[in-house]
Amino acid sequence: MHTLSLTELAAAVKGRLFVSPTVTQSIISKAVTDSRTYFKGSNPVFFALIGPSNNGHRYILQLQEKGMQVFVVSDKSAINKKGTFILVDNTKTALQNLAAFTRNRFKYPVIGITGSNGKTIIKEWLHDILSSEYKIVRSPKSYNSQVGVPLSVLLMNDEFDLGIFEAGISEPGEMKNLEEIISPNIGVLTNIGDAHQENFVSTEQKLNEKLQLFKNCKSLVFRTDNDLINRQANEFCKKHKIEKINWTLENRETAIRFSAERNTDNTQITAFYKDKTFKFTIPFTDDSAIENACHCFAYLLALPENPEKYISKFAQLQPIAMRLEIKQGINNCLLINDYYNSDLNSLTIALSVLQQQAAKEHLHKQVILSDIQQTGLDKEFLYKKVDELFRQWGIDRVIGIGPDISAHKNAFTIDAEFYHSRADFEERFLRNKFNSSVILIKGARQFEFEKISGLLQQKAHQTVLEINLNALINNLTVFKNLLKPETKIMVMVKAFSYGSGDVEIARLLQYQNVDYLAVAVADEGVQLRNAGITVPIIVMNPEQNSFQNIIDYHLQPNIYSLELLVNFTKAVSVNGLQNFPVHLKIDTGMNRLGLKTKHEISEIINSLKASNRLTIQSVFSHLAGSDDPELDEFTHHQFEQFEKCFEFISKSFPYKIDRHILNSAGIERFPEKQYNMVRLGIGLYGISQTDLPLENIGTLKSTISQVKSVKTNETVGYNRKGKVNGRSKIAVVPIGYADGLDRKLSNRNGQAFVNGNRVPIIGNICMDMLMLDVSGTNAKPGDTVEFFGPNISITELAEKVGTIPYEILTGISQRVKRIYVQE
Numbered sequence: 017m018h019t020l021s022l023t024e025l026a027a028a029v030k031g032r033l034f035v036s037p038t039v040t041q042s043i044i045s046k047a048v049t050d051s052r053t054y055f056k057g058s059n060p061v062f063f064a065l066i067g068p069s070n071n072g073h074r075y076i077l078q079l080q081e082k083g084m085q086v087f088v089v090s091d092k093s094a095i096n097k098k099g100t101f102i103l104v105d106n107t108k109t110a111l112q113n114l115a116a117f118t119r120n121r122f123k124y125p126v127i128g129i130t131g132s133n134g135k136t137i138i139k140e141w142l143h144d145i146l147s148s149e150y151k152i153v154r155s156p157k158s159y160n161s162q163v164g165v166p167l168s169v170l171l172m173n174d175e176f177d178l179g180i181f182e183a184g185i186s187e188p189g190e191m192k193n194l195e196e197i198i199s200p201n202i203g204v205l206t207n208i209g210d211a212h213q214e215n216f217v218s219t220e221q222k223l224n225e226k227l228q229l230f231k232n233c234k235s236l237v238f239r240t241d242n243d244l245i246n247r248q249a250n251e252f253c254k255k256h257k258i259e260k261i262n263w264t265l266e267n268r269e270t271a272i273r274f275s276a277e278r279n280t281d282n283t284q285i286t287a288f289y290k291d292k293t294f295k296f297t298i299p300f301t302d303d304s305a306i307e308n309a310c311h312c313f314a315y316l317l318a319l320p321e322n323p324e325k326y327i328s329k330f331a332q333l334q335p336i337a338m339r340l341e342i343k344q345g346i347n348n349c350l351l352i353n354d355y356y357n358s359d360l361n362s363l364t365i366a367l368s369v370l371q372q373q374a375a376k377e378h379l380h381k382q383v384i385l386s387d388i389q390q391t392g393l394d395k396e397f398l399y400k401k402v403d404e405l406f407r408q409w410g411i412d413r414v415i416g417i418g419p420d421i422s423a424h425k426n427a428f429t430i431d432a433e434f435y436h437s438r439a440d441f442e443e444r445f446l447r448n449k450f451n452s453s454v455i456l457i458k459g460a461r462q463f464e465f466e467k468i469s470g471l472l473q474q475k476a477h478q479t480v481l482e483i484n485l486n487a488l489i490n491n492l493t494v495f496k497n498l499l500k501p502e503t504k505i506m507v508m509v510k511a512f513s514y515g516s517g518d519v520e521i522a523r524l525l526q527y528q529n530v531d532y533l534a535v536a537v538a539d540e541g542v543q544l545r546n547a548g549i550t551v552p553i554i555v556m557n558p559e560q561n562s563f564q565n566i567i568d569y570h571l572q573p574n575i576y577s578l579e580l581l582v583n584f585t586k587a588v589s590v591n592g593l594q595n596f597p598v599h600l601k602i603d604t605g606m607n608r609l610g611l612k613t614k615h616e617i618s619e620i621i622n623s624l625k626a627s628n629r630l631t632i633q634s635v636f637s638h639l640a641g642s643d644d645p646e647l648d649e650f651t652h653h654q655f656e657q658f659e660k661c662f663e664f665i666s667k668s669f670p671y672k673i674d675r676h677i678l679n680s681a682g683i684e685r686f687p688e689k690q691y692n693m694v695r696l697g698i699g700l701y702g703i704s705q706t707d708l709p710l711e712n713i714g715t716l717k718s719t720i721s722q723v724k725s726v727k728t729n730e731t732v733g734y735n736r737k738g739k740v741n742g743r744s745k746i747a748v749v750p751i752g753y754a755d756g757l758d759r760k761l762s763n764r765n766g767q768a769f770v771n772g773n774r775v776p777i778i779g780n781i782c783m784d785m786l787m788l789d790v791s792g793t794n795a796k797p798g799d800t801v802e803f804f805g806p807n808i809s810i811t812e813l814a815e816k817v818g819t820i821p822y823e824i825l826t827g828i829s830q831r832v833k834r835i836y837v838q839e
């Protein structure tokens with residue numbers, strides 16, 4: 017973004033300016049929408065966006081304490097004397113207005129990309145193809161929404177000479193805004209599919225909406241092989257006087273005709289344009305890669321220069337890795353792997369993931385970074401910028417690898433060391449220099465940083481449980497949307513977060529501002545505290561011998577009996593403490609832990625009032641059958657009991673006490689009983705009782721070790737239980753019941769998913785291995801095998817072995833490494 021004065025900003029966002037006399041900041045050069053990514057020193061303005069599950073106005077006071085001075089708000093009551101405020105009707109619209117204003121200041125060409133699939137790949141590929149000739153600003157990752165597009169366009173400044181932005185919509189009317197912000201000169205329409213169809217009456221309507229992005233374009237790239245696109249895009253171009261750069265792979269009447277010849281691992285593409293032919297190769301053979309590459313080449317034909325000079329770039333195109341991978345490293349390190357590219361924007365995104373996992377300064381933060389290529393920026397300037405970013409994010413040490421970054425080592429003011437090549441680093445690698453750190457490993461493709469990750473990674477068994485952190489955030493949002501904004505959320509992270517790992521999940525939840533975490537026993541809480549988790553943690557089963565740990569680590573016990581209360585009060589008094597926070601558990605019919613009779617509750621109240629050692633934070637109870645409609649009458653009886661008890665307790669104390677009874681299924685089925693807190697468990701991990709749009713978070717997978725052929729009379733595995741149906745192909749996979757795969761899945765009861773096929777488990781599952789009948793498939797050693805995940809649901813597996821998803825999730829043994837992925 018270029019710099020603006022406060023008055024210019026107020027005019028650009030069409031707002032009213034309230035200047036505070038104490039505010040020293042008079043210019044703006046960065047828009048911030050996520051309160052967690054704020055830094056001093058960049059002349060920021062905070063836009064208090066209101067989303068479905070979050071409200072930026074809530075973070076203003078906190079940001080002011082950290083030094084933020086300028087805010088764009090829509091809620092007048094958020095305005096205070098300590099800051100400069102700009103009041104607008106709608107903060108999202110204000111951000112969009114600022115982006116449109118910024119866009120208009122720049123005269124260089126902008127490419128706008130929309131369509132159902134391939135937007136991000138085409139954007140990244142065009143960048144890779146053109147970056148030797150142009151200085152390109154582009155959308156980070158897949159920032160293509162109503163907020164993502166303005167944030168992308170705000171990255172424009174005088175240093176660039178080409179912009180490439182993608183736009184995505186999910187309902188009618190949205191493209192108009194995005195068109196005004198991106199205001200593209202050249203358009204690319206990728207294709208049209210079924211994604212985000214629910215809000216449109218027809219595919220025609222959706223396509224028409226997407227075309228609105230191009231209404232002021234000079235030219236439009238599109239493929240004519242789909243009849244609907246052919247008809248609507250041609251009409252649209254005619255109506256708006258847009259030059260058509262249309263193309264075909266099927267001999268239609270178009271400006272450009274392509275033909276593709278597939279080989280085993282690449283495709284030769286020939287382009288016929290006017291009286292010329294061009295030949296280029298891409299290292300892919302699938303239909304979508306061919307389509308994406310043709311779009312890119314068609315765009316080149318719209319340029320004044322000869323496309324010949326870009327042809328060699330096509331052979332070097334890479335798949336786009338959209339996800340970061342988080343893995344356990346050696347010596348209590350955590351690795352964040354991002355090997356695809358290394359430009360400044362993706363570096364910023366990766367740093368925010370690093371920050372999230374480092375949990376408040378607790379772990380050291382290190383970055384292993386390759387040369388940053390193809391930015392077009394002056395190198396000295398570039399590496400100074402990188403150093404500035406590292407300072408802002410509090411990075412403790414950087415390891416620069418590559419000739420460029422080494423040549424600019426003087427640009428770095430933070431602790432740094434440099435190596436000319438990866439090999440150089442590997443030769444001098446010392447394991448003990450990496451301790452208790454989160455390490456971001458970020459390098460351009462050609463540096464092959466996966467080898468560095470290999471050195472730092474804990475050597476693991478090939479069977480892994482992959483946890484998708486984006487899905488976890490999605491699921492949290494889905495539940496937040498069922499709740500009032502002010503309802504507190506306690507997330508159950510007991511039993512290693514339902515088997516999904518432990519500290520990594522807790523760190524993410526802390527970053528997402530949940531109010532409480534809950535563990536089953538004190539040791540789990542101690543582990544979280546040692547990992548830097550600072551949010552309040554409740555211990556469900558506080559055992560006598562863990563009291564000192566509970567006190568030392570600021571955990572909060574659940575008090576379920578008078579005896580426990582008396583003993584815990586003693587422990588608190590021995591430590592000379594007062595007002596130690598505790599929670600009271602009422603038994604309303606579950607007949608598990610909890611205070612049941614009026615007499616017990618009275619005694620508890622009297623005992624609590626007799627000293628000021630303890631303070632009640634909340635009173636809660638647990639439902640026995642919230643997921644079962646047949647038990648609804650009983651559930652309502654539990655609510656009644658709970659309300660009576662709460663009333664009785666709360667009126668005995670002068671302070672405010674929280675109350676909560678709903679678990680996940682309860683939130684789904686009885687949201688009216690959310691009171692002021694809920695306890696989210698299995699729902700976060702992807703299991704819904706009512707078809708909520710939750711995403712699967714865990715994928716249990718392994719790889720095939722060996723494939724063999726078995727004749728009709730032979731058998732497979734122990735006790736010769738695996739009978740084959742004729743000559744068969746058998747795959748051996750290193751996962752067994754010791755990994756948590758139930759032995760009841762033996763003998764074709766359970767299935768696995770390999771290369772697009774479901775195949776049965778044959779014979780008895782062994783302790784560390786099992787065999788699959790892969791007859792008729794192309795399965796081979798090294799192929800990935802899924803046991804549950806996107807293709808086989810945890811619920812299906814649970815039904816097959818006669819249990820519940822909870823047991824499947826928590827039963828995956830600790831020797832199965834957890835790998836985390838995040839976009």
Ligand SMILES: *Cc1c(COP(=O)(O)O)cnc(C)c1O
Pocket residue numbers: 508556638678679680681695696697698699
């Ligand atoms: C585990 C647990 C929950 C969460 O239950 P889900 O069904 O997983 O949502 C809530 N409250 C208590 C007391 C629990 O033990």
